[in-house]
Every structure is written in structure tokens, then in C-alpha cells.
Amino acid sequence: MYKIDAEVIENIAVGAALLGTGGGGDPYIGKMMALSAINEYGPARLVSPDEIDENAMYAPAAMMGAPSVLVEKFPKGDEFVRVFQKLEKYLGSEIKGVFPMEAGGVNSMIPIIVAAQLGLPLIDCDGMGRAFPELQMVTFHLNGVSSTPMAITDEKGNIGIIETVDNVWAERLARTATVEMGASTLISNYPSSGTELKRSGIANIVSLSEKLGRIIRSKEKDNQVKLQKVLDITGGYDLFTGKIVDVLRGTEGGFNRGKVIIEGLAEYTDEEVNVYIQNENLIALKNGHPLVLTPDLICLVDLETLTPVTTESLKYGKRVRLLALPCNKQWRSAKGIETVGPRYFGYDYDYDPVEELVRKERGQ
Amino acid sequence: MYKIDAEVIENIAVGAALLGTGGGGDPYIGKMMALSAINEYGPARLVSPDEIDENAMYAPAAMMGAPSVLVEKFPKGDEFVRVFQKLEKYLGSEIKGVFPMEAGGVNSMIPIIVAAQLGLPLIDCDGMGRAFPELQMVTFHLNGVSSTPMAITDEKGNIGIIETVDNVWAERLARTATVEMGASTLISNYPSSGTELKRSGIANIVSLSEKLGRIIRSKEKDNQVKLQKVLDITGGYDLFTGKIVDVLRGTEGGFNRGKVIIEGLAEYTDEEVNVYIQNENLIALKNGHPLVLTPDLICLVDLETLTPVTTESLKYGKRVRLLALPCNKQWRSAKGIETVGPRYFGYDYDYDPVEELVRKERGQ
Known part of the structure; x- marks a missing residue:
């Protein structure tokens, strides 16, 4: 307590x-x-x-x-x-x-x-x-x-x-x-x-949220140190860095729906990531191929401060980092995937855990 | 009881x-x-x-x-x-x-x-x-x-x-x-x-409905006798007789909406009545002028049997009689007209009680 x-x-x-x-x-x-x-x-x-x-x-x-x-x-x-x-x-x-x-x-x-x-x-x-x-x-x-x-x-x-x-x-x-x-x-x-x-x-x-927030809000000057702590606690991956070049969105059936297009920066130059949204970030495609798929977590954070960027505050020119965190294992059951996997939301991809996608991406 | x-x-x-x-x-x-x-x-x-x-x-x-x-x-x-x-x-x-x-x-x-x-x-x-x-x-x-x-x-x-x-x-x-x-x-x-x-x-x-139904269902052969009894009990009017020549309808926002066009027969030859519907018959226009307006009752009945014709059973060729019954007086208050008068339903007419409309129609 x-x-x-x-x-x-x-x-x-x-x-x-x-x-x-x-x-x-x-x-x-x-x-x-x-x-x-x-x-x-x-x-x-x-x-x-x-x-x-x-x-x-x-x-x-x-x-x-x-x-x-x-x-x-x-x-x-x-x-x-x-x-x-x-x-x-x-x-x-x-x-x-x-x-x-x-x-x-x-x-x-x-x-x-x-x-x-x-x-x-x-x-x-x-x-x-x-x-x-x-x-x-x-x-x-x-x-x-x-x-x-x-x-x-x-x-x-x-x-x-x-x-x-x-x-x-x-x-x-x-x-x-x-x-x-x-x-x-x-x-x-x-x-x-x-x-x-x-x-x-x-x-x-709740306590995990508190720990993550404490790290992100800390006075630590080296962004990489903070980032590493976040990834260590969550088992997550730092997958992409870029600039938002387009945000398409609307309110539909009581949901916010949209798509955000991110052009790569630094090591990701000439690459593009698209994130599809229904209130939450649901799938991320890199150059047209799955990078992270629901129910794994797709987190966009401010490139400089690591502050999470919510759907409402996505805007042209914003520089972001895309982190991917593995979801809770309950979601990876058959019923879990049926309930929140890519196909439920109308995306034509079979779910592949982020660990697998990263392994393939890195050619391991 | x-x-x-x-x-x-x-x-x-x-x-x-x-x-x-x-x-x-x-x-x-x-x-x-x-x-x-x-x-x-x-x-x-x-x-x-x-x-x-x-x-x-x-x-x-x-x-x-x-x-x-x-x-x-x-x-x-x-x-x-x-x-x-x-x-x-x-x-x-x-x-x-x-x-x-x-x-x-x-x-x-x-x-x-x-x-x-x-x-x-x-x-x-x-x-x-x-x-x-x-x-x-x-x-x-x-x-x-x-x-x-x-x-x-x-x-x-x-x-x-x-x-x-x-x-x-x-x-x-x-x-x-x-x-x-x-x-x-x-x-x-x-x-x-x-x-x-x-x-x-x-x-x-309920007992009024029962009485009306008993009259309509009775074996009395003279239609006019039955009709007169219905009008006596309700204070109603027999206003038009005709043949349905068109029925426009749809289900919209959980309602049945429509319009029925009735061409006059016998003494009403060359006249036309249009009835506008939102689940119920709401206004009847004769040759473009108000004949009966909500909240007064517009009842279409079978010409031969006096059987009431509900919205679902309106169809081309059916011969009907239009009866108008004065509504309960509670509806004729200012709040009553605001709640169920013609303007509430989007019709551009001020409410005029059926007794008045009949008096004008008959040039009295």
C-alpha cells in the first residue's frame, strides 16, 4: 500500500x-x-x-x-x-x-x-x-x-x-x-x-505506470539512459525515429480514427512508418510491412523528452520515437487475438509477437 | 370492472x-x-x-x-x-x-x-x-x-x-x-x-376502444349506421372517401415515415388528399390545404367494412374513408401543441382544431 x-x-x-x-x-x-x-x-x-x-x-x-x-x-x-x-x-x-x-x-x-x-x-x-x-x-x-x-x-x-x-x-x-x-x-x-x-x-x-512516469519525468539529462530504463522495465524495443509528415483523422461512431505518417530521421532516413489508430495506436507498418501489431503496444514519444504523444496531440512536424512493448501474455491466447488482434480491427495481418517481428527485422 | x-x-x-x-x-x-x-x-x-x-x-x-x-x-x-x-x-x-x-x-x-x-x-x-x-x-x-x-x-x-x-x-x-x-x-x-x-x-x-371495436365488428349490414355510431361516440367527422394511388415510405431513425396519396371517389371526385405519416397519420391536406392536423386524429378505414387501416397495410388501390376525431382537450393546451402540434413534426401549419377546419371547409 x-x-x-x-x-x-x-x-x-x-x-x-x-x-x-x-x-x-x-x-x-x-x-x-x-x-x-x-x-x-x-x-x-x-x-x-x-x-x-x-x-x-x-x-x-x-x-x-x-x-x-x-x-x-x-x-x-x-x-x-x-x-x-x-x-x-x-x-x-x-x-x-x-x-x-x-x-x-x-x-x-x-x-x-x-x-x-x-x-x-x-x-x-x-x-x-x-x-x-x-x-x-x-x-x-x-x-x-x-x-x-x-x-x-x-x-x-x-x-x-x-x-x-x-x-x-x-x-x-x-x-x-x-x-x-x-x-x-x-x-x-x-x-x-x-x-x-x-x-x-x-x-x-498502476505502480508500473508510476515507475515509468518517474523515469520519464526525472532530471536525468541523458535521454538514452532514461530510454534504456524504460525498455528494461517493460521488455520493450526502440524501433523507429522520425518526423510526422501527415495526420489523417476523424471522429466516427464515437471513436477517434486516423493514420499518422512518419518519415524516418537519422539511421531511418528514407524509411517510412504508418501508424493506424482507433483511439489507440493499433498497428505500425514500416515501408508497408508489419513493424508492431496489436495487441502489442505501439508508443509514440517525443524524441527529445520521451513524453508520450497521445492521438489528440499528433501533428505535422513533431519528431517522435516509436517504442514497442510486448503486451500482457493473456492477450496472446487464441481468444485474446480473436478479441484484439489485427483482424478484429479489419487489418489483413496475422498477429506476430513483437519479439518475432524484431528478430525478423534484424535478420537474426 | x-x-x-x-x-x-x-x-x-x-x-x-x-x-x-x-x-x-x-x-x-x-x-x-x-x-x-x-x-x-x-x-x-x-x-x-x-x-x-x-x-x-x-x-x-x-x-x-x-x-x-x-x-x-x-x-x-x-x-x-x-x-x-x-x-x-x-x-x-x-x-x-x-x-x-x-x-x-x-x-x-x-x-x-x-x-x-x-x-x-x-x-x-x-x-x-x-x-x-x-x-x-x-x-x-x-x-x-x-x-x-x-x-x-x-x-x-x-x-x-x-x-x-x-x-x-x-x-x-x-x-x-x-x-x-x-x-x-x-x-x-x-x-x-x-x-x-x-x-x-x-x-x-380501453372501454372506448372496446365500444368502437364492437360497433365496427357488429353484423349490422348498413355501413352508414355503423359509421354514424362511431362518429356519435367520438364526436368525429367523415371527411373524405377515395382510392390510394401512391404510398411513399421508409424506416428512418427507428420510425416508419411516409406519405399516402388518396384520389377522391364519388362526391370527392377530382379532389386529392395527402396524409403524412411518422408511425401515425399526422396531417392530412386536401388539395394542398389542411383538412386535419395533429393532434386531432386522422383515421383511415376500409371503405366497405370500416376496419381501421394501419400504416403497414396501406397499399395502392385500397379504397378508404378518412375520419377525423377531435383529440383529448389536454393536447389543445399551449404545451400540448408545442409537444405534438404540426410544427413540432416540421409541418409549416399552425394548429387549427378539426371543428374549425370543418366549419371553414363547409363555408359555415
Whole structure:
């Protein structure tokens, strides 16, 4: 257990934005909301899944929709607790702790706000170990946990509860509601027992985010030293360096969709990487061939500072580094690949683990 | 109080289809479902709003969406009770009776099914005195009653509960869910106390439907005698007789929309009536001028049998009579006209009561 104070929040925001692979919301907005919450209610407590009550209920709280919209449709502040408490009331049993559903600038922060405001522990696990755009894309789903009952709300105060025949229907109904409510909503779903959290959750993701953020934010002057530390902790690869020369994007069906074209710099001169996006960076092609494929993590970071670049802040001329981190092994199962592999998103590639792609690329 | 047996159901189905002004669903399907319910569970009891407990809760059960879809997406049979009981559970207080939200071939029947299956009284009132396409178009709304909490379900078993900041938001969110669920759903909303039912409900609508249906179905050979009885009971007018020469229609945003063109016969030769439809018949123009305007009722009936013609069964060559019935006076208030008047639906006419339009037409 450790305290989530202002410094820890700054670290988590940056580290989670890295793991958010471009999605999960703007870390600046998320951070400001969380800082304001602990300022008012005092620090939150981070608790390891090892220490939780197996028979108690736990639930996440998260933003759903197009992260770019949040910038214009700023939350009122009461939505996070409202959606969480609505689910609790509907369940008819007390929820003993909150956890993030995914890593990301906003979605790592919302559970901190709920934890601070309600005095509940924040559980150090999530359901993705990264960010993904759809509700059934969580490790809980792979293990047969139901996404519903699920609560959904907007900043106006509209509330929905859904119970669906499967998790894909939960995604469909919540997505249409999200679009109608203005393309971003707050949700609480996958209510889970402590046992389920231990089995299906990806443990220690909050503390990993915190460590990564602390490295990236450190005063260390040598960028290579910081980079190496990040790669060591995550088992990741530094695969490309370049300048963004084009960004194509739109908001479609409640998602941000787009493509970013990066022209190589230095050792990568005359090479080009294209990253395809649906809220998150999903696949990266180098000169037309797979460089990294979902569910492995494609992280674009600022070339100079290593600060993660979220989808909303991609722009022409920005110089970036592409890091690839292997996903949690739960995603590499057959059901995992079926749920979040390249073909689910409509890309005509078989999944190949990043380690394999790197080995082939390097001709080893 | 009287018993709703098979004969009464046959009558209500026909009379409610007349008051349904083209919408509210196919009376044949509605009737078959209700007959099957009383066959299994025994007759339902119709109770006057005068006899209900003012402090108890009551709620309707209805179909939402495009009536034409119901023909292809036949209900399983458990949806009606499921949606009603879900609302009851969410409210946390027993619902002591069910009532129809509108008149119509299906929506007058669903509450009979719920009443029979749960052994609850069917209350002899509704919220429209006719049918209308949107959820806020009920007299309860005019009096400030909330449409939510509201339950919604589909034939697959997906369930939603919504609580909204106003009744227009309830319509928006339930409509998008309905479209996603396949263009027709079952709903239960406007949970109301007995006091509210007495104040806002349109009393005796089920028994009125029954009387109208009994007249239309009677063995009386002289059509004019039947017609006169219908007009006497409703204060209505027989305004046009003609042959359908064109039907334009589509399913759009979860509604059936269309226009029917009727060429005059007999005394109306060389005249043309156009009826504009959004699930229900909303306005009728004769030679380009208003003949009847929403919220007054535009009822198309078979020329020979007086059987109501619902939107789904409009077709080229059918010979019809157009009857106009004055709407319930609650609709003629300023808020009533704002909610369901011609301009709400995008027609560029000020509402003029049918009595006035007839007086002008007849040059009186």
C-alpha cells in the first residue's frame, strides 16, 4: 500500500499515457482532475490485489468515447462518483474498491478521483495493461466475466444501466448511448469479486505506470539512459525515429480514427512508418510491412523528452520515437487475438509477437 | 370492472387500431399475443381509474420503434413481463396495475398480456387517447411527470434502465437503443401514482376502444349506421372517401415515415388528399390545404367494412374513408401543441382544431 499524492499522480499520468498507446485521454486534463480531487479529499491509497478481500466486490470507473471530445466537453466533476455509486446501488452490494479499466492519461486518473472522493482503496491492477477502444477488450472478458450490469452517465446527469446477453452487446448499446450523449461518457462496468480481480486483472499496472512516469519525468539529462530504463522495465524495443509528415483523422461512431505518417530521421532516413489508430495506436507498418501489431503496444514519444504523444496531440512536424512493448501474455491466447488482434480491427495481418517481428527485422 | 376475455380483446384490438391513427402496431399480431396470454393465464380485469389506490404505483408496458418491424421480428413472449418487472425492481416498490401508454393494435394489447400474466388489474386509461411516435408525447409529460426511470428490453434479452434529466433525453436515449436493438423494443416508463393517473391519464380509453371495436365488428349490414355510431361516440367527422394511388415510405431513425396519396371517389371526385405519416397519420391536406392536423386524429378505414387501416397495410388501390376525431382537450393546451402540434413534426401549419377546419371547409 502506498499513498497517491500529487507527485505520484504526476508520475502515473505520464507513465499511463505511455501505456495508453496514444489513447486513454489527455494526461494533462486527467492529471488536473485527479490533483483537484486529492487536494479536496486527501490522498488516495494504492492497494495490491494480493491484499484485497476475495469475497468483496470491486469495480472500475472510466471514460468511454472519443478522447479528443473530452478536451471540449469538460467533466463537471460529479460524474465519476455518480456512475460508480449507481452501479453499486443497482448491484445492491457494497463496492469495496475501485480500479482502472485501462492505462491512459484520463482513464488511469478517474479511479484515483473516485478513490479519493469516496475514501476507497485504488486496486493496483487493470483489465488491459494498455488501452483499447472497446468494452469487451479486457482480460476479464477473456475469462468470461460479464461487462454488465454496467452504469453509464454524461455530464448533464443522464444515467443508464444496462444488462446484456453478452459483452459485445454491452459495447454496442453503450457505444450508441455514448454517441447520443455527445461522444464521451463515464462508465462503471465489469463488477468483479476479489477472486476475479486476482485471476483476470493485470496486476501492478498502476505502480508500473508510476515507475515509468518517474523515469520519464526525472532530471536525468541523458535521454538514452532514461530510454534504456524504460525498455528494461517493460521488455520493450526502440524501433523507429522520425518526423510526422501527415495526420489523417476523424471522429466516427464515437471513436477517434486516423493514420499518422512518419518519415524516418537519422539511421531511418528514407524509411517510412504508418501508424493506424482507433483511439489507440493499433498497428505500425514500416515501408508497408508489419513493424508492431496489436495487441502489442505501439508508443509514440517525443524524441527529445520521451513524453508520450497521445492521438489528440499528433501533428505535422513533431519528431517522435516509436517504442514497442510486448503486451500482457493473456492477450496472446487464441481468444485474446480473436478479441484484439489485427483482424478484429479489419487489418489483413496475422498477429506476430513483437519479439518475432524484431528478430525478423534484424535478420537474426 | 369487467373481464377482458377473447371477445373483448377482439373488440379492443379493432377499436384501438382506429384510435391508433395508423400507428400502434398491427392489430392482428397484437390480438394473437393477447389471446394467447388469456388462454394461458385466464382473463384480465379492466379497472376504472376511479377505483384505484391513489398512493400505489402504476406503470405502462409498450412496444417502441417502427411498428412495421414487429411483423418480422416477432416477440418471444417473455419481454412484456420482463420489462415491467425490471422497472418494478429498479423502483424498489410494487407496481399495482398496468395501463396502455397509447391506443393501437399492439400497444393496447401488451398491457393486457402483462395484466393476465401477472394477475394485475389493467387500468382503463392511457397517456395519449390516440397514438403518437415519441415518448414525451403523453399527457403525463404535459403535467411534468418524468418518463424515467424507464426500462427497455429486446427479444434477445438485453435490458436497459435509464434515468434522464428530462423527457426529451429519455426519448433520445431510448430511441438510439431501439435502433441498435433492431428497430423495435419493449418499454415500461412513466411510473405513476394513482393520483397522477387520475390527473394526467386519459380515462376510459380501453372501454372506448372496446365500444368502437364492437360497433365496427357488429353484423349490422348498413355501413352508414355503423359509421354514424362511431362518429356519435367520438364526436368525429367523415371527411373524405377515395382510392390510394401512391404510398411513399421508409424506416428512418427507428420510425416508419411516409406519405399516402388518396384520389377522391364519388362526391370527392377530382379532389386529392395527402396524409403524412411518422408511425401515425399526422396531417392530412386536401388539395394542398389542411383538412386535419395533429393532434386531432386522422383515421383511415376500409371503405366497405370500416376496419381501421394501419400504416403497414396501406397499399395502392385500397379504397378508404378518412375520419377525423377531435383529440383529448389536454393536447389543445399551449404545451400540448408545442409537444405534438404540426410544427413540432416540421409541418409549416399552425394548429387549427378539426371543428374549425370543418366549419371553414363547409363555408359555415
